[in-house]
Amino acid sequence: MALSAWKQAGESRWALRVNPSSGNLHPTEVYLLSPAIDNFSSTPLIAHYAPQEHGLETRCVLTNPIWKLLTEDYSEPVLFIGISSIYWREAWKYGTRAFRYCHLDVGHALAAISLSAASLGWHCQILENCSTRQLRMLLGLPDNHKNETEQPDCLIAITQTKIKYPVLSLPDQAIQQIALCDWQGEANVLSSTSVCWDVINTIAITCEKPTTQLSVANRDIHKEIMRQHAHLTVNAQQLIQQRRSAVAMDKQTYIQAEQFYQLISRLMPEQVETPFNLLISAARVQLIFFVHRVEGIKPGVYCLVRDSEILTELKQLMNEQFVWQKLKTCSEKLPLFCLLEGDAKLLSQKLSCQQEIASDGCFSMVMLSQFKKTLQNTGAWLYPQLYWECGMIGQVLYLEAEAMNIQGTGIGCFFDDPVHEFLGLQNMNFQTLYHFTVGGAIHDDRVLTLPAYGTGK
Ligand SMILES: Cc1cc2nc3c(=O)[nH]c(=O)nc-3n(C[C@H](O)[C@H](O)[C@H](O)COP(=O)(O)O)c2cc1C
Structure with a gap:
């Protein structure tokens, strides 16, 4: 999700990123939910990723007991990446099409993260049973932010090994406790004025996800993967x-x-x-x-x-x-x-x-x-x-x-x-x-x- 280059033509300069985005408008925001990690953080935390600085902005420091409760269904260490979209970033230019562009961008971001994790030998799984409300609480997103509402999309669990029966939800009790923690910082606002695209708001509300009880069939973790890429010696x-x-x-x-x-x-x-x-x-x-x-x-x-x-x-x-x-x-x-x-x-x-x-x-x-x-x-x-x-x-x-x-x-x-x-x-x-x-x-x-x-x- 980082910058991958700056481009310059005459006086103009613009940044490009590892993930593509419709119109290079980048409506996708990323959060890290991490346990305490040596040489990184002595406590579990939730942080916002700032691509320009390639840095993390701490939003919330968690206690070890809350993290333990949040991840009680995992038998191995796990961290999470949260994804959200700000429709206005596409809507100011593309109007109602912004909804589709934002979610296509989410798809690109998901694959970018999954492929990067795979290159480290790690595994990703979206927590598909979480509700939009739970995601909003976990990412510390307000319901409305000065007309630049940030809509939570999904949470990806990253583990070092592939889990046979993937975990698809997190305990609501832990999520409630996290929502009540001491949250820091407020998102920047892009525009001084904005136009309300009712259709986008209606679709976003209609598509809010309830908690679900979906399950994944037992993954055959020894499944042979088709490898036809002998020609790829690229880094x-x-x-x-x-x-x-x-x-x-x-x-x-x-x-x-x-x-x-x-x-x-x-x-x-x-x-x-x-x-x-x-x-x-x-x-x-x-x-x-x-x-x-x-x-x-x-x-x-x-x-x-x-x-x-x-x-x-x-x-x-x-x-x-x-x-x-x-x-x-x-x-x-x-x-x-x-x-x-x-x-x-x-x-x-x-x-x-x-x-x-x-x-x-x-x-x-x-x-x-x-x-x-x-x-x-x-x-x-x-x-x-x-x-x-x-x-x-x-x-x-x-x-x-x-x-x-x-x-x-x-x-x-x-x-x-x-x-x-x-x-x-x-x-x-x-x-x-x-x-x-x-x-x-x-x-x-x-x-x-x-x-x-x-x-x-
Ligand atoms: C969902 C999506 C839709 C796009 N639609 C178009 C398009 O219709 N026409 C086009 O020329 N480029 C399109 N692009 C390419 C973007 O303009 C490009 O990703 C952006 O300028 C950033 O450049 P980069 O991909 O080289 O990082 C699209 C990209 C995405 C991710």
């Missing part, structure tokens, strides 16, 4: 820090079919654990690809079915002209289907708000999420999590692309109705929630890159 830290969004694609870079298959195999939740094991269910999003420049794969529209159980439903619901031909050139394990062959460059550009990055790269894509039926069955609180899953997919794509010496860009601006029309979807059981593009980036030599820290603001 994880370097890769994570060099990640950048392509601002424009070069219209000429091709990748090989094998590279494409490797890249998309990383998006299969069953075959690859991190970061998709953060959520109890992370296969609610199916992927439609517009293949433009992949050597060995004909240009056209393809579908990667991440959840095999909904293949039949998808075939029934979608455009009857789609051929659903399983690709034989890739591994049996990769459920990749050709829907239509042909040049899809103009189509994909049109569907992504006419943005050329969608047509000028190697491929672009639509993330199609289960929607109305799933939300009705589960509850409106699931709505943000559908975006989180899309953001996580985006973050994996960013890093995989970077590892192949090409680049990705999240596309939060798209026309959903024309997408559904093209796919033949007539009801709201599936909706597109995010687009993405991957290809050879054009670099702008006029923009200087400076180190993230140590050179002043």
